[in-house]
Amino acid sequence: MEIELENVKLLFQAITISLLISISISAVYYGYLQRGGSWRVVAQLSLIIPILISLFLIFYVPIISNPIWNALSSFVLITIFLLFVGSYPRFECEKPEEKLGEIENIPIFICRERKGRIYNACYKGRKIKITKSLYDILSEEERRAIFYHEVGHSKVKLWDIMTRLTCSLWLLSVSLILTMFVLVWLSNYDWLNKLIFSIAFLSFLPMYAVVFMISSWVNEHEADSYAVEMVGFKPKAQALIKLHIYNSLKGCENVISAIEFSDLFELDKLSYFQVLKAIIRRVFKYMHPQTVLNQPLPETHPPLRLRLEKIKAFKRHN
Numbered sequence: 001m002e003i004e005l006e007n008v009k010l011l012f013q014a015i016t017i018s019l020l021i022s023i024s025i026s027a028v029y030y031g032y033l034q035r036g037g038s039w040r041v042v043a044q045l046s047l048i049i050p051i052l053i054s055l056f057l058i059f060y061v062p063i064i065s066n067p068i069w070n071a072l073s074s075f076v077l078i079t080i081f082l083l084f085v086g087s088y089p090r091f092e093c094e095k096p097e098e099k100l101g102e103i104e105n106i107p108i109f110i111c112r113e114r115k116g117r118i119y120n121a122c123y124k125g126r127k128i129k130i131t132k133s134l135y136d137i138l139s140e141e142e143r144r145a146i147f148y149h150e151v152g153h154s155k156v157k158l159w160d161i162m163t164r165l166t167c168s169l170w171l172l173s174v175s176l177i178l179t180m181f182v183l184v185w186l187s188n189y190d191w192l193n194k195l196i197f198s199i200a201f202l203s204f205l206p207m208y209a210v211v212f213m214i215s216s217w218v219n220e221h222e223a224d225s226y227a228v229e230m231v232g233f234k235p236k237a238q239a240l241i242k243l244h245i246y247n248s249l250k251g252c253e254n255v256i257s258a259i260e261f262s263d264l265f266e267l268d269k270l271s272y273f274q275v276l277k278a279i280i281r282r283v284f285k286y287m288h289p290q291t292v293l294n295q296p297l298p299e300t301h302p303p304l305r306l307r308l309e310k311i312k313a314f315k316r317h318n
């Protein structure tokens with residue numbers, strides 16, 4: 001049994017590229033949280049996305065040249081896509097929906113959530129929908145904050161496109177890497193080289209997850225910022241905190257609807273390493289095969305602490 005130098009080199013390159021990309025994106029994202037300016041993230045992503053596409057093609061071209069490998073990779077891609085469609089956290093309402101009014105010419109509908117579904121609001125097909133249970137725990141100002149967040153989504157088209165693009169890249173890369181994984185274990189290599197190869201391919205995954213996660217998070221932050229611009233910091237912060245508590249305290253609506261914070265809303269300083277840790281921890285927690293199968297997309301919404309950080313900084317600068 002002999003370790004092939006080429007394979008070790010691939011492993012080393014995979015880990016280095018994945019780490020460098022993840023660390024640098026986290027750094028630019030941290031700058032964005034503190035100082036705003038989503039163009040910085042756009043500029044960085046426009047450099048990184050071509051690298052990710054090139055890497056994808058380097059591995060994909062040899063696969064399509066072999067009909068059996070190609071069939072295998074298509075099969076994996078279709079399976080992952082079906083999992084994604086089947087378990088994507090969709091906003092589901094029971095009919096009928098009742099029209100509440102309009103905001104910036106976008107109609108708002110209220111509906112009852114299906115049993116066991118998430119209690120939230122969404123913007124889809126030029127309509128805003130909110131579930132009755134969420135509506136009831138919020139004050140008038142907080143509801144406006146939620147509606148303006150959804151209106152914000154209709155305004156940040158660039159981030160919508162960016163999120164879709166990185167999402168497709170993530171689904172494609174997962175399928176490709178899984179295919180490579182299967183091919184390696186079917187090959188004639190000895191187990192040690194198989195192991196080195198497998199770890200090398202898997203090391204590419206985190207950077208695709210981080211790129212998707214950060215695009216999706218900035219998309220949410222931009223919508224949050226629009227809400228703060230329209231209704232101010234406090235209602236938006238309170239709505240976010242109430243929603244967060246509500247997710248783990250269903251059945252305690254009276255308690256949650258009475259939550260009121262003081263106007264003095266201080267946050268401890270957030271360091272770059274805290275942000276990096278939050279991102280890395282989410283990626284690694286997510287990489288568990290069971291989690292990936294249950295929910296084929298990494299976390300689409302930023303953690304509450306980071307959302308508060310962003311809207312606090314937005315308020316400072318505006």
Ligand SMILES: [Zn+2]
Pocket residue numbers: 149153220223
């Ligand atoms: Zn949103």
